[in-house]
Amino acid sequence: MLQPGPLAATSEARSDRRVVLATVPSDAHTWNLIFLELLLEESGFEVTNLGPCTPAELVVNAADDPCVRAVILSSVNGHGAIEGQHFVPLLHRLGLRQPVAMGGKLGTDANFESARNRLVAAGCDRVFDPAEAPTLLVDWLEGFATDHAALDFDPHSVPA
Amino acid sequence: MTSAPSCQIGSTTAAWGSPVAARGGFADAVAAAERRGELVVQPRMGFLNLSQMTQGLHAVRSAKATTAGTLTVDSYTRVGDMQSAAEAIQHGRAVNGFPIVSHSPHAIRTMLQETITPAMPVQVRHGSAMPGPILQRMVDLGMDATEGGPVSYCLPYGRVPLTESIDNWRAATELLATASSPQIRPHIETFGGCMLGQLCPPGLLVAISVLEGMFFQQHGVDSVSLSLTQQVNRDQDILALQALRRLGQQYLTGDHWHTVLYAYMGLFPSTYQGARDILADAAQIAMRGGADRLIVKTVAEAHRIPTVEENVSALEHAHVSSQGVAAHPQPITNPVEDEARTWIEATLEHSTDLGTALMRAFASGVLDVPHCLHPDNARRARSYINADGQLAWCDPGKTPIRANTETVQPLTSWGLLTALSTARTHYDQIEAT
Numbered sequence: 001m002l003q004p005g006p007l008a009a010t011s012e013a014r015s016d017r018r019v020v021l022a023t024v025p026s027d028a029h030t031w032n033l034i035f036l037e038l039l040l041e042e043s044g045f046e047v048t049n050l051g052p053c054t055p056a057e058l059v060v061n062a063a064d065d066p067c068v069r070a071v072i073l074s075s076v077n078g079h080g081a082i083e084g085q086h087f088v089p090l091l092h093r094l095g096l097r098q099p100v101a102m103g104g105k106l107g108t109d110a111n112f113e114s115a116r117n118r119l120v121a122a123g124c125d126r127v128f129d130p131a132e133a134p135t136l137l138v139d140w141l142e143g144f145a146t147d148h149a150a151l152d153f154d155p156h157s158v159p160a
Numbered sequence: 161m162t163s164a165p166s167c168q169i170g171s172t173t174a175a176w177g178s179p180v181a182a183r184g185g186f187a188d189a190v191a192a193a194e195r196r197g198e199l200v201v202q203p204r205m206g207f208l209n210l211s212q213m214t215q216g217l218h219a220v221r222s223a224k225a226t227t228a229g230t231l232t233v234d235s236y237t238r239v240g241d242m243q244s245a246a247e248a249i250q251h252g253r254a255v256n257g258f259p260i261v262s263h264s265p266h267a268i269r270t271m272l273q274e275t276i277t278p279a280m281p282v283q284v285r286h287g288s289a290m291p292g293p294i295l296q297r298m299v300d301l302g303m304d305a306t307e308g309g310p311v312s313y314c315l316p317y318g319r320v321p322l323t324e325s326i327d328n329w330r331a332a333t334e335l336l337a338t339a340s341s342p343q344i345r346p347h348i349e350t351f352g353g354c355m356l357g358q359l360c361p362p363g364l365l366v367a368i369s370v371l372e373g374m375f376f377q378q379h380g381v382d383s384v385s386l387s388l389t390q391q392v393n394r395d396q397d398i399l400a401l402q403a404l405r406r407l408g409q410q411y412l413t414g415d416h417w418h419t420v421l422y423a424y425m426g427l428f429p430s431t432y433q434g435a436r437d438i439l440a441d442a443a444q445i446a447m448r449g450g451a452d453r454l455i456v457k458t459v460a461e462a463h464r465i466p467t468v469e470e471n472v473s474a475l476e477h478a479h480v481s482s483q484g485v486a487a488h489p490q491p492i493t494n495p496v497e498d499e500a501r502t503w504i505e506a507t508l509e510h511s512t513d514l515g516t517a518l519m520r521a522f523a524s525g526v527l528d529v530p531h532c533l534h535p536d537n538a539r540r541a542r543s544y545i546n547a548d549g550q551l552a553w554c555d556p557g558k559t560p561i562r563a564n565t566e567t568v569q570p571l572t573s574w575g576l577l578t579a580l581s582t583a584r585t586h587y588d589q590i591e592a593t
Contacts, residue, residue: 028317030356030533031580038573051533053318134573 018046018067019141020098022054024083027075032104036074036134043138045069056087060094069144070125072137073102080106081115085122092123101140103128179302180272182343186281186305187383189228190418190452198226199446199482200453203471204285206232206257208248210267213258216468217275217282223472225479228453229275232257233286233294239318240290256465260284261297269301281305283349289313289320291332299339305347306336307387309372311518311527312351315534322522322536326515330379337380345383348376349420353387353404355529358426359579361543361551362391362400363499363561364529370407370504373417375514383416385453389425390442392582393550397421401449402490403497411504418452421445423478427584430462434587439474440481447485454478462584499561503527506560525558544568545579 019040021033030052037049048062063071071091073084084102091100102124107115116127126140193200203220207213217229234257236245245259260268276282283305286294291308298306314325336346352368365388373384386404390397404419423442429435439457446454456474458466466474507527510520521527525538530553532539540557546566553561554568569575 030316030531031576033533034531035573035576038571038576042573049533051319051535055319 016067016069017044018048018065018069020048020050020059020062020068020071022050022059022062022071022073023052024073024075024080024087025053025055026079026083027077028052029076032074032076036072036137039134040072040138040141043141045141056090056094059091060096063096063098068098070099070101070141071096073100074104075102075106076104078105078107080104081111081119082107084119084124088119088123099125099144101126101128101137103130103132103137105130177269179304179339179341179344180269180276181281181302181304183273183276184278184281185345185347186228186283187345187347187385187416187418189278189281190385191416192278193226194418194452196226199443199451199479200228201225201443201475201478201482202228202283202453202455203230203458203466203475204232204455205230205466205468205471206234206285208234208252208255208259210263210271214271214275216471217271217280219468219472220475221275221277221280223475223479225475227280227475229280229282231260231282231284233284233288234259237261237294238286238288240288240293242293257286260286261293265297265300272301272303283307283347287313287317287351289317289325290328292328292335295332295336299335302339302344304339304344305349307349307351309348309350309352309368310375310515311368311372311522312353312355315529315532315537316354316356319535322534323519326519329375330515333376333379333381340380345416346381347383347385347416348381349385350376350387353420354389354422354425356532357389358391358424358583359531359543359545359551360529361499361553362388362396363403363496364503364527364559365389366400366403366407366496366500367503367507368527368529369404370411370500371507371514371518373408373412375518377413378514382414384412385418385420386412387420387422388451389422390438390445391424391426391551392545392586393548394441394445396496396550397445398449398488399491399494399496401445401451402488403494403500405450406490406494406497407500407504410501419450420453420455421449421451422455423457424583425457427580428457428461429584429587431588432459434584434590435459435461436477437590438583438587439478443478443481444485447482448488450487454482502560526560528557528559542571544571544575545582549582 037047040047119127190200205216220227220229234255237259245262248255285307310326310329339346350369350372352372353365369386373386376384423439456478458470458474460466460470507517507521511517528538528541530541530543542555544554546552
């Protein structure tokens with residue numbers, strides 16, 4: 001894995017600060033996943049980056065851990081909105097319990113609102129607009145913080 | 161996932177008549193252009209319909225340039241989903257390439273017999289870690305040239321295990337070699353000069369490209385081309401092409417090989433002039449570095465799949481930009497060549513079988529592609545763009561390359577975005593001023 005950035009939280013504060021990072025099975029892009037891994041590490045999260053074309057079983061197995069706070073699905077090939085409608089319910093059927101967020105280029109810009117609505121209906125807890133700052137993802141993850149984890153985090157330290 | 165069942169030797173070749181590549185061989189056309197001092201320019205181009213594909217090949221042939229034609233295969237066929245490819249043809253659904261396995265072979269033959277000439281051969285470009293069915297179809301048609309590689313068509317894309325990709329490519333290469341005849345010289349271009357498209361220091365790209373070329377020769381395809389992608393620094397790109405030629409001379413057998421440059425494969429300039437300028441630079445880098453062929457990019461690259469007209473315009477612009485540009489003499493010392501040779505030698509120590517050597521070199525972290533998330537990549541090595549604007553190693557991981565002596569800050573998310581955008585920012589700004 002990539003080394004944690006300078007802001008990485010230490011010791012016991014990390015105990016529930018793990019995030020599973022993945023994409024939909026048809027998406028072979030990786031630079032978006034590498035960027036998010038760095039961003040989340042700089043914000044004090046531990047990242048399990050599952051890489052491109054992620055199968056549902058792999059996501060659910062990686063999230064089967066009390067340290068995992070949430071699952072982030074990033075997709076930029078334009079099929080994310082369509083594929084996510086089947087993929088997110090499949091994750092839940094396979095036993096995923098943590099919150100799921102999706103973001104990236106999920107469809108064409110014009111139909112983002114309908115893409116968001118369909119993905120929320122399919123069980124996505126949060127869908128990020130491509131225009132939203134990536135730091136909002138960090139804010140969303142911090143929303144699940146337990147008391148001890150929140151103490152180490154300063155959102156204004158994130159380079160953006 | 162394995163392509164073995166479609167790689168059975170002893171296909172129905174005889175039923176298809178004479179091989180289409182007999183009308184114009186790929187390697188022969190490039191060699192003839194090289195003797196005339198001309199750069200062969202080639203697009204990436206693939207359409208669902210035969211009529212559109214035929215029209216595209218005719219347009220490339222008519223371009224005012226020395227060209228090679230391309231059949232770029234669609235994504236369904238690349239991943240072996242032939243049913244979806246067939247349905248796309250049936251229902252006229254938009255796909256991003258030519259479904260070479262799902263169209264009628266007789267119709268494809270007719271198209272290629274109409275378009276291939278000695279001056280314009282046609283190559284199949286696909287990007288599949290499971291190339292068996294595509295290469296079987298090439299053999300059935302009597303086509304001679306394709307591209308790929310056991311490492312380069314595997315690690316950057318998806319999750320096919322490296323060992324499976326090596327097995328697939330071994331079988332596929334041996335299959336294509338069976339097409340060899342007095343009329344046909346099978347040819348494979350390595351894609352190893354492009355791992356992830358950007359931010360890989362060129363010494364590693366050169367090494368992987370040469371190792372893949374050796375792999376193809378070991379499995380019976382002696383005519384190969386070694387690729388390299390344009391990156392962020394002209395001087396470094398020229399040194400890398402020169403290193404590729406020198407190491408090709410050292411490690412490949414025979415004379416049937418050449419080098420090919422890809423116009424920038426990363427985040428592309430978004431302005432018209434920025435896109436034209438980076439392509440013109442690519443053509444000049446190709447000539448200065450002694451490459452015989454250039455794969456172009458168009459002004460549409462940052463926005464969408466290009467039209468035929470945009471591709472023809474790019475081919476002609478690259479041709480004009482290449483004219484009158486002479487090759488630089490080989491330098492006395494070349495740091496890219498030294499680095500690449502270190503990797504090649506360290507890899508060859510693992511086994512005399514190239515596939516085994518590549519597998520073990522990745523398993524031990526001797527080969528380690530920076531920023532590549534594939535499960536079989538060590539992910540210890542880290543690269544960056546240094547103060548001179550060249551790609552360099554901030555951490556070579558367990559590879560045999562010496563650590564950088566500069567003090568390098570760890571890569572941040574912001575630093576990554578800046579590095580990925582370097583070429584786009586540079587070429588788009590030239591236009592803005």
